[in-house]
Amino acid sequence: MIDINESVMQVLLALIVVGPLLGAVAALLPAPPGLKGKSPDQAVLRHGVTVTGAVLIAAIVLALGFDHDQPSRMQATTDISWIPALDVRIHLGTDGISLPLLVLTALLTFLCALHSYFKPPTGPSPKAFVALLLVLESGTLATFAVLDLILFFLAFETVLIPMYFLIARWGGEGRAEAAWKFILYTLLGSVVMLLGLLLIGIEAGTFDMVALATDNGRSLTTSVQVIAVLAIGIGLAVKTPMWPLHSWLPDAHTAAPTVGSVLLAGVLLKMGTYGFVRILLPAAPDGFRTFAPYLAAFAVVGIIYGSLACLALTRRGANGDLKRLIAYSSVGHMGFVLLGIATMTPTGVNGALFANIAHGLITGLLFFLVGGLKDRTGSTDLDTLAKETGAALYGRAPRLGGLLAFAAVASLGLPGLAGFWGEMLALFGAFDPAEGLSRPAFLTFMAIGAFGTLLTAAYLLIVVRRVCMGASPQDSPKFADVRSYEFAAWTPLVVLTVVAGLWPRALLGLTDPAVQQLLAGGNR
């Protein structure tokens, strides 16, 4: 949109990746004179807002300077040799597939830092909290920006330790077990993934994703591709999470602090699906084709399973936790993303990428809202909240209730909001899968997935009825409606949800050419 010098773009992308890391180190040091603020805690939280804000601005400028006429071309690329012995290069770059994810990550982390500034997390000193948040941001941004398999793995692993500590130190009930489960599952997956990445790298003779994508699997035999896709796929599927490897997610979400949940759902899960699109689809297409029907089958099982689990949680007397419910709904939503990818068609993959972003926005918003609800009522338990008739949020805090209802209907995929397009395109892709994939199988998957959207609508509407509606008893304790800082943190998500829903071209225009290119044989 605006013309920015290529070398400035390079610096911007490098800054986005390294900036938070430097910020994390700075957060651990004592504040310099003049920036001490009212108290050390306030100063460090403000530092977090500043750094994430700067990164967000850099990401937005990067998005503006991005050549939107050629989204399939890697832009702002840096390519420096780092470890010649392993042939690892610091290769950064962004195209239409990764750019939206970069902006989403920067945005969500900034909103989280903003939220924490006004509502400091309960737990040990915020100093470590800010430092971990920034390391987490750096790791996720690096995952989307690097173009080298080993660096991708490094970035993928970088998020583990900060997220572990965020859950284990600032989490709620059952946090220690949840944090362990999170890190063990992901680690087990990612070690297997490393083997797969090494196999691809060694067999193809390069770890460079662009080169691998251009090669399109031609230098890998089918058996190597099959093994590699299985190994890498397991690692990515744990992260996504794909049913039946999802069981770490509900616990982690329930125990994590609000900010942790937002980032976990909004950003971390996308690392898995991004890996499918960026690495497996172009680098090992034959291997992927072998597993695509199974992936799709697991995906639709996930959709149905997630929805049924949510429905069970919404029942009266089930002691359903709202955070747990959103976590299960994530399993369902990510099922659509996986289904889209498994079709191996431009339509499906575009839908998957769109659903990725939409899920990040909407689920991020949902977790913020539930966190806000917990701050006010002290509980996220649906039965405790709703009592006999319902929590009557519309009556007690109309704006909060309205926002919650908005997020819920966005999540169930109401046309006109962000949630709709991704899931529709994913199903559309399944209607006509790529050559070599069984059409009847995918038609079945499509039908089951479509049924899943109905179930999704059912449980989300039940949630709205039980939380937002109901008779408001006169003696019920009053609580504050949406505060101004909450408005500040939530409005961008609401606006983007509407914009993406009404103007999907803004996103699809970016992803489509890149996806076409990727499926046809790599980046130019």
Added chain:
Amino acid sequence: MSSLVQSVDWLAIAPPTITAVVGLVVLVADLFVSETRKPLLGWLSVAGLAAATLMLLPLLDADRSTFCLVGDEGVCSYTADRFTLVIQFLVLGGALLAALLSVTALKDDSKRLPEGEYWFLFLSSAAGAALLPASRDLATLVVALEVASLPAFALVGLRHGDRKSSEAALKFFLSSVTATAVSLLGISFVYAATGTLHLTLVAERVQNVDGQLHTLTQTGVVLTLVGFAFKTAAVPFHFWVPDTYVGAPLPIAAYLSVIGKAVGFSGLILVTVVALPSYAHVWGPALAVLAALTMTVGNVGALAQQATRAYSAVRLLAWSSVGQAGYLLVPIAAAAYSGDAEKSIGSTVAYALMYGAVNLGAFAVAALVGRAHRLNRVADYRGLYAASPLTALLLGFFLLCLAGLPPGIIGLFAKVTVFSAAVDAGLGWLAVVMAVNVVIALVYYLRWTALLFRAPEGEPVKHRLPAPLTAALALTGVLGVALSGAPQLVLRFTGTGLF
């Protein structure tokens, strides 16, 4: 008539020689130094080790050989090539760090550890360990192995009036001597079959052994490996490790965990890759199985440690060092299968350098905490961050390096090279076993790391940092961080030939 007196390249043999000479000087000086001046001996030894390490610098420009056969200049007993220099750097640098830890330990433990003997034994062992990677004939190899081991037995049992210490020494001694005896028998078989002790000649002649001697040679190969496998603490020769580490003074445990292993695997490399490459089909599978068993047993043993048991921190480090020994063996086993054996060996060397730096760092923190908490339980590390943040961050970093998880980037990349050596050689099953082990190891390393940052029980105990410990911590910390930023520093050994 050609002279029977060999010309000796003194520069080439300087590093082990200086160490040995300083050891003798310390032993003699001990007789004349008054009781109050004894700490000087420690500093003299540290200076000697530093000088020996520095003497590696002039050797960097070219390969040097000495003690060559008169008449056949190509066959030598002592060679200072790149492999030798790297391992000597690891051994002498590691000994230097362990010596820094010892200075404090001796000061705290005054009277119970005789200083003169301690330093003499320490330097003798280090000299033997430094000689070993340079030896190119089987006799020198065994002599070096013995010079490295015998003083170590004494060091383990040196603490006066400590039953645990003597028991550990006895266990260590008996099992080690058995292993050496078996190894010697193997070497004699190989000698009987080939008629030479020089490694390069063995490599040549072993291919044309008389058919009748074939079984003898094969038995010889396997038996020879046993002694070195013992030194690396490979399963089933690992059981001495936990008790010995707990019974020994902590710096000696640190020394054994790094230098003992370096001795073992460099000997293994010399015997397998240099002397018996044509028997790769024998030692390759044996080492692969050994590696898988070693890492599994070590990591499961470490996982089973209870945090509240006495000396559990040292025990955990001991078991984890067994696990790490398994990773070190993987590339050596892979060398049997891959086309480029030297490249695989480079992975072991790179991994060992990383392991040496961070493991000694972890031991340095353990030594520090052990001053306040004599029992050195893992539970004593709770809340270390509140007491001394920098130390806690360092230990966390070292542990994550050992686990191979960011921010311990060098640990991660060292594991990646080992993995790629295995995958490259087609040892997929071993890579998978190792992957599972990495996850098991992560559990106990991370459990420990998480404990550091928990709220302390009661008042945090302030740890006063003595100067030598600070120096050791600073050295290992800087090394670890520098390597994480530029892994190429050690990983370059995987790319180029070492011999």
